[in-house]
Structure formats: C-alpha cells, structure tokens
Amino acid sequence: MILNLQKSLSFGLATIAAVATIALATNHVSAKSYARITSNQVLRTAPQNRNVTTNGTNALYTKAGTVRGARIIAFKYTLQRYGTSKESSQYFRAYRVATTNRGAVYYKVVSFNGIYRGWVYGGRTSGTFAGGLNPANTMANTNLPLQKTGYTLTNSQKYTLWVDPKWSQYKAKQVDMSSYSPNDTFTITDAAVKTREQYTYYKVVDDKNSAIVGWVYSGGLAAPNSQAATKDNSVKINYVNPDGQSVGSYTWVIQKADLKAGATMNNGDKLGDILQNGTQLTDVVTKNVPTGFKLSTTQSPTNQPENVTVGSDDYLIYVDPVKANFVSPVAYYLTNTGQQISPAQLSGNTYPILTDAQMTIFSSQTQGIVPAKVFDNALFSDPNKLSALTGVSVTNADGTVTTPTYYFNKQATIAANSAARYGDTLKLYYTLPQR
Structure with missing residues (x-):
C-alpha cells in the first residue's frame, strides 16, 4: 500500500513537472512570436503629403498588428470600403510611424471624419506608403474660368470660405469672415477639383479686404454677369486659333450701368453708340483670353469694337498659343528600390502616352523651379494616365497569374524634384505594394 502511494506521488509529481515544462516552453515560443517596436516617431513632413487611402489589404489595429495585445479596430472590409469611397471625409491622415524588429513599418492614421484612429501596416520602408495604405x-488642379473678377458669394453662411476646401485636409478650417460685407466682390486666383466627388472649388480673394482669402465651392459664387444673356443685352466673343478653330468663348452681358445716360439697349445697336466707355469690349476681350493663349499680333478682330452690335453673331478674336521654351521630360522610378522602371516592365511595353496638351503641365516659358502643385494635377489621379502603372503579368508556380500595379507616390516625387527646374528631367516615383 505504501509502495503504491509512493508510486502515485512520484507519477503525479512527474506529470506536474512535465506540464510546467511544456507551459514554460509554450510561453517562451509565444513570446518569441510577437514583434517588438524599435522606433516610434511623429511624422514631420507636410500634412498634405501624409493624406492616404486604405486599400483593405490590412486591418486597423490599436497598435502595430504583430505586437502583443494588438486588437482590431476596423476590419479589412471596412478599410476597403473607405478606400473606394466617393466621400472625401473618408480619407485618412498619417501622423506617426513605427518600425518593428522584423523590419515591418506601421503608420498611425486617423480618418478625416474622426471615426477611426489606429495603426495600419505600411510596408517595409519608413516614409513610403505601401502595404495597407496608398x-x-x-x-x-483644374482650369480657371474665363471670367476671373467681380464674383460675389451667393450665401456666405452656406457657402463660406475655407483655408483648404472642406474635407480636402484633416480638420480643414473655415476662413474668418467677420469683416466680410455682402457687397464685397472676389477675384478667382486658383481652381481645383475634389478627386472623389469631382466638385470644383475656386480660391478667391476679397477685392476690398485681401485678408479674406480662401477656397469656396464653385456653386457658391455668382458671376458678375449673372443676368441671363439674350439677343438684347449681350455679345458673344469667340476666341479662335490661327487655323480658325475655336479654343474658347465668353458671353459678355452688358449692364445698364455701362450705358450712356439716356441710352437704351436693343438687338442690333452698335456698342459705340450706347456704351459710356468705347474700350469696354476690348477690356473684356483682354481679361478673358483662354489659358494657354495670347492675343494675336498678326490677325485682327473681325470688326472694330465700336461697330460690334448687341446680339450679333460671334465676335471673332484671333489668339496664338503660348509656346513653352522649357519642357521637362519625365522618367519613372520605383520607390522601393530607387531604380528606374523600364518600358519592358510595363503592360504594352510602353510608358503612359501623354498628349501635347497634357505635357504642358511640365512646361514653362521660363526656367524656374517646378512647383510642387504640378503633381496635384488631375493626370496623377487618372488611372489611365499617371496615377498608376500596370506591370507585365507573371505566371506563378501554382499556375495563378499576378499583375503588379505601381502606384504614384506624390511624397517621394515632390522630394526628388524639390530643386528641379523646367527643362530638367522630372522623376516620377511609383510604389509597388509589398505582398
């Protein structure tokens, strides 16, 4: 009996020891399976260069996803939905970057609408957005309107001015309008379109108070000639190139304040007989020349301004294209390696084909520094042009086919061309997401 008891105790102690050994070993393996953070820093680059979209390949975590204790805040599906959203409020802003001992890079991001905040895997190169981020x-950028002066706000409460267009930046702010007067007029100095909603915004400055300057939705501006054009109150100006092809037009609605004292305005009246100022039509013509053109010095208008009649057929104005003296060719580089992307690496064995008109964004009459805003152009948001490059498809060992896609990296491109001048080769950087 005593012998059996000793055997039982010996067996029990051995079992406990074995379990303890297994537990310790398991804990040791488990501990080794977690990554450690070796660097965690605030991102110092310009805020607008840290705007990102989530592509749904990685979830959003409370901390780097491979670190002990990380919990999911938003699943891949949610981040994919945000990434393909048509709402600007669902962009993200990156503001911290962390690196693990395994070389993985994670970014802390917050959605523009403030709903989601956490860490997303961002590839293996700090400062480059890859992995779950683009x-x-x-x-x-978009074209300025022909008419640039004399605008008024239709409703300053509903369509107020913004330092940056609403939802185009994280925590975009409104302009202080306390000194604004409803009679103030504005001049348009810049134009842009929201990439997702395709809403046009204009940057305007108050003609009476230059401290009031900001972006406003185009629908919130009333043109100076908001009165409907008719045959009894307008003249249509048609701008044509040397070949006689129209390159733009502008309809000038004549205001009663422009008329001589006691004069009336009807279809067929000569402008020289009814206008106070005989140069008004010339002034309007000069102010509204289409972008990229200048008034011709060799071909005259079809009529003298004073002989143009109210409601007449198009008043033809000849214009010449502004020739750029310095044109920058572009080259394509891979952010991940710094190597140039060759045509052989791309579908069709060719780089994107740009028209002469599209290449004008890389040209100038002077050899000045290329501004960073060049890389905001709509071409860099167009998947059929410069926003992405499609690589040559590769057949994997298991028979599946992979087609790599290189995504335009604005941040790296701006950095690489910070000192570039028009005429220099511009380096466009693209990132191949890590798989």
Whole structure:
C-alpha cells in the first residue's frame, strides 16, 4: 500500500513537472512570436503629403498588428470600403510611424471624419506608403474660368470660405469672415477639383479686404454677369486659333450701368453708340483670353469694337498659343528600390502616352523651379494616365497569374524634384505594394 502511494506521488509529481515544462516552453515560443517596436516617431513632413487611402489589404489595429495585445479596430472590409469611397471625409491622415524588429513599418492614421484612429501596416520602408495604405491626392488642379473678377458669394453662411476646401485636409478650417460685407466682390486666383466627388472649388480673394482669402465651392459664387444673356443685352466673343478653330468663348452681358445716360439697349445697336466707355469690349476681350493663349499680333478682330452690335453673331478674336521654351521630360522610378522602371516592365511595353496638351503641365516659358502643385494635377489621379502603372503579368508556380500595379507616390516625387527646374528631367516615383 505504501509502495503504491509512493508510486502515485512520484507519477503525479512527474506529470506536474512535465506540464510546467511544456507551459514554460509554450510561453517562451509565444513570446518569441510577437514583434517588438524599435522606433516610434511623429511624422514631420507636410500634412498634405501624409493624406492616404486604405486599400483593405490590412486591418486597423490599436497598435502595430504583430505586437502583443494588438486588437482590431476596423476590419479589412471596412478599410476597403473607405478606400473606394466617393466621400472625401473618408480619407485618412498619417501622423506617426513605427518600425518593428522584423523590419515591418506601421503608420498611425486617423480618418478625416474622426471615426477611426489606429495603426495600419505600411510596408517595409519608413516614409513610403505601401502595404495597407496608398498615397492620396485629395484635390487636383483644374482650369480657371474665363471670367476671373467681380464674383460675389451667393450665401456666405452656406457657402463660406475655407483655408483648404472642406474635407480636402484633416480638420480643414473655415476662413474668418467677420469683416466680410455682402457687397464685397472676389477675384478667382486658383481652381481645383475634389478627386472623389469631382466638385470644383475656386480660391478667391476679397477685392476690398485681401485678408479674406480662401477656397469656396464653385456653386457658391455668382458671376458678375449673372443676368441671363439674350439677343438684347449681350455679345458673344469667340476666341479662335490661327487655323480658325475655336479654343474658347465668353458671353459678355452688358449692364445698364455701362450705358450712356439716356441710352437704351436693343438687338442690333452698335456698342459705340450706347456704351459710356468705347474700350469696354476690348477690356473684356483682354481679361478673358483662354489659358494657354495670347492675343494675336498678326490677325485682327473681325470688326472694330465700336461697330460690334448687341446680339450679333460671334465676335471673332484671333489668339496664338503660348509656346513653352522649357519642357521637362519625365522618367519613372520605383520607390522601393530607387531604380528606374523600364518600358519592358510595363503592360504594352510602353510608358503612359501623354498628349501635347497634357505635357504642358511640365512646361514653362521660363526656367524656374517646378512647383510642387504640378503633381496635384488631375493626370496623377487618372488611372489611365499617371496615377498608376500596370506591370507585365507573371505566371506563378501554382499556375495563378499576378499583375503588379505601381502606384504614384506624390511624397517621394515632390522630394526628388524639390530643386528641379523646367527643362530638367522630372522623376516620377511609383510604389509597388509589398505582398
């Protein structure tokens, strides 16, 4: 009996020891399975260069996803939905970057609408957005209207001015309008379109108070000639190139204040007979020449301004294209390695084909520094042009086919061309997301 008891105790102690050994070993393996953070820093680059979209390949965590205790805040599906959203409020802003002992890079991000905040895997190169993130251009340049002066706000409460267009930046702020007067007029100095919603915004400055300057939705501006154009109150100006092709037009609505004392205005009246100022039509013509053109010095208008009649057919004005003296060719580089992307690496064995008109964004009459805003152009948001490059498809060992996609990296491109001048080769950087 005593012998059996000793055997039982010996067996029990051995079992406990074995379990303890297994537990310790398991804990040791488990501990080794977690990554450690070796660097955690605030991002110092310009805020607009840290706007990103989530692509749904990685979830959003309370901390770097491979670190002990990380919990999911938003699943991949949610981040994919945000990444393909048509709402600018669902962009993200990156503001911290962490690196693990395994070389993985994580970014802390917050959604523009403030709903989600956490860490997303961002590839293996600090300062480059890859993995679950893509760099985002929230706005793209667009053409200025022909008429640039004399605008008024239709409703300053509903359509107020913003330092940056609403939702185009994280925590975009409104302009202080306390000194604004409803009679103030504005001049348009810049134009941009929201990449997602395709809403046009204009940057305007108050003609009476230059401290009031900001962006406003185009629908919130009333043109100076908001009165409807008719045959009895307007003249249509048609700008044509040397070949006689129209390159733009502008309809000038004549205001009663422009008329001589006691004069009336009807279809067929000569402007020289009814206008106070005989140069008004010339002034209007000069102010509204289409972008990229200048008044011709060799071909005259179809009529003298004073002989143009109210409601007449198009008043033809000849214009010449402004020739750029310095044109910058572009080259394509891979952010991940710094190597140039060759045509052989791309689908169709060719770089994106740009028209002469599209290449004008890389040209200038002077050899000045290329501004960073060049890379906000709509071409860099167009998947058929410069926002992404499609690589040559590769057949994997298991028979599946992979087609790599290189995404435009605005941040790296701006940094690489910070000292570039028009005429220099511009380096466009693209990131191949890590798999």
